[in-house]
Amino acid sequence: MENNNFNHYYMKYEKMIHYLLHRYNIKYAYDDYFQLMLIKLWELLQTFDELKTNAMDKYIYTKLKFYLIDCIRKYSKEMDRFIPTSDNIMLDQSYVEHYHCELYSMLEFLSPEELTWFNLTLQGFSTQEIAIYMNKSESTIKYYRKNARNKLKSHYLF
Missing domain, CATH: 1.10.10.10 (Winged helix-like DNA-binding domain superfamily/Winged helix DNA-binding domain)
Structure with missing residues (x-):
């Protein structure tokens, strides 16, 4: 896929990515999630096969949605495991x-x-x-x- 071709898809699906991030109430690390979604979009465009499905928009939306859910689960699991401590919480x-x-x-x-x-x-x-x-x-x-x-x-x- 050529770079200018990806720019076309970026312009086409940028609003969809923003919609998904707002739908799942992503406020913290918004830019990081946006970047991950763009990388996933690029991967999806590389692997998309029109013979298997002809509804590209629906395919991209579904894959990005479930990828975002997986990212949220992974991040929340990491946050549960590694809780930062502060000086006022430290116990004797x-x-x-x-x-x-x-x-x-x-x-x-x-x-x-x-x-x-x-x-x-x-x-x-x-x-x-x-x-x-x-x-x-x-x-x-x-x-x-x-x-x-x-x-x-x-x-x-x-």
Whole structure:
């Protein structure tokens, strides 16, 4: 695709990209999302096949919409995992250590694997990531999860 040809498509789909960003209420990092959407538009134009679908506008809209949703999910997952701290939120370290000791003493009825699953889940890791970390299969991790949940329910009546 020639550069001036992409400029034509840029002018054609720029408003669509702005519409999608406003529809999903993107205010923070607007320019970053816009740039990602332009890159995705370029990729879609490279891979578009008129033999498979003749409605190019609908194809572009659908693909960009779901790509934006994927980007939002990815960004929100990263934000949940990496929460920035500020000076006024910092707690006294002795309090944190005491809290952790108390919390884990309440969980002594869990097996070491279940406790590892519990700890990693609280940190926001997915089942797949925990399986890689523990060098176990996902079904084994799900088994640990099921047992840990049952033990927690029976001990704390959740």
